[in-house]
Amino acid sequence: MTKILLSDPDKLHKIRKKQYETNQAYRLSFLDKKTKYYKKKFTTRRNCPVCNHKDSIILFKKDGGVFVKCKKCSMVYLNPVFKDKALIDYYKNNSDNQHLACIQSPKFYTSIYGAGISMINRKLKKKDLHILDVGCCSGFFLDMCKKINWQTIGLELNKTDIEIAQKNHEIWSTPLESIKTKKKFDVITFWDCFEHLKHPKKILTKCFGLLKKKGVIFFQIPNSDSFAAKILRDKCNMFDTIEHVNLFNKKSFNYLIKKSKYKLIKIKSVIDELNVTKKYLNYEDPYYGTTENLTKMNFLNEKNIHSNFLGYKLQILIQKK
Numbered sequence: 214m215t216k217i218l219l220s221d222p223d224k225l226h227k228i229r230k231k232q233y234e235t236n237q238a239y240r241l242s243f244l245d246k247k248t249k250y251y252k253k254k255f256t257t258r259r260n261c262p263v264c265n266h267k268d269s270i271i272l273f274k275k276d277g278g279v280f281v282k283c284k285k286c287s288m289v290y291l292n293p294v295f296k297d298k299a300l301i302d303y304y305k306n307n308s309d310n311q312h313l314a315c316i317q318s319p320k321f322y323t324s325i326y327g328a329g330i331s332m333i334n335r336k337l338k339k340k341d342l343h344i345l346d347v348g349c350c351s352g353f354f355l356d357m358c359k360k361i362n363w364q365t366i367g368l369e370l371n372k373t374d375i376e377i378a379q380k381n382h383e384i385w386s387t388p389l390e391s392i393k394t395k396k397k398f399d400v401i402t403f404w405d406c407f408e409h410l411k412h413p414k415k416i417l418t419k420c421f422g423l424l425k426k427k428g429v430i431f432f433q434i435p436n437s438d439s440f441a442a443k444i445l446r447d448k449c450n451m452f453d454t455i456e457h458v459n460l461f462n463k464k465s466f467n468y469l470i471k472k473s474k475y476k477l478i479k480i481k482s483v484i485d486e487l488n489v490t491k492k493y494l495n496y497e498d499p500y501y502g503t504t505e506n507l508t509k510m511n512f513l514n515e516k517n518i519h520s521n522f523l524g525y526k527l528q529i530l531i532q533k534k
């Protein structure tokens with residue numbers, strides 16, 4: 214199980230890259246043809262979303278967006294960023310086709326989602342948990358939760374995904390910030406979703422009100438300190454200049470939690486991305502092609518990647534104080 218978890222299958226990248234290319238025309242419609250940046254009417258400037266510091270260094274420009282890194286807490290974020298309305302419209306109409314990825318790589322997803330379930334179970338040690346999965350896509354993860362008798366609710370904005378997910382689960386289709394409910398949850402999960410949300414502190418506050426006493430939040434988020442991201446920079450899929458507005462690393466996530474009403478339970482580096490990185494270092498397209506005939510780079514191994522928190526993603530569990 215761990216083996217699958219640690220190596221992201223190549224075909225998954227092909228789906229991701231194809232999706233990115235499919236959406237490219239729509240993305241380009243936001244571009245100001247003169248400046249080659251996103252049109253000002255769609256975007257707004259901001260301070261660091263974690264520590265509110267003003268100063269940052271520019272990492273790079275990609276498509277029409279600019280990624281910067283906070284000089285204080287090392288958070289990587291898009292600045293300027295799309296206005297809330299523009300982002301919500303985008304998600305409603307653009308499915309990320311996660312359901313196709315799950316269908317094509319069920320082993321990978323069963324394994325990685327299973328790791329999340331284990332992390333939650335180890336902390337809560339309770340049956341029939343009430344779970345809210347934010348950004349539930351087509352509900353693949355919630356399906357797994359239902360099989361172990363958890364009470365499931367999903368939150369999703371995309372019309373295509375809602376249609377699939379609501380066959381098996383109750384689905385809420387408004388942004389988390391505007392949810393009004395008396396329901397309380399043992400666990401709230403954000404699988405590859407938290408990086409899409411512009412206001413992390415507001416989200417944590419909102420979740421606090423939705424969680425039961427000692428409730429937990431599980432995150433899987435891209436790691437801006439990952440070896441793959443640092444090697445590939447603007448060529449890395451992580452840097453999506455519309456959707457991935459906030460890219461955390463261990464330091465900036467700790468900073469976010471430090472002044473909150475949560476305590477950190479566990480933070481773990483997952484998905485080594487070694488095939489992608491090695492292909493790139495071999496002068497090949499990192500996301501296409503085979504991994505045969507790669508120059509041996511034995512010093513790049515899973516152990517070194519994860520023991521240094523250089524994995525492509527972080528899995529994190531925090532609990533209400």
Ligand SMILES: [Zn+2]
Nearest residue numbers: 261264283286
């Ligand atoms: Zn900061």
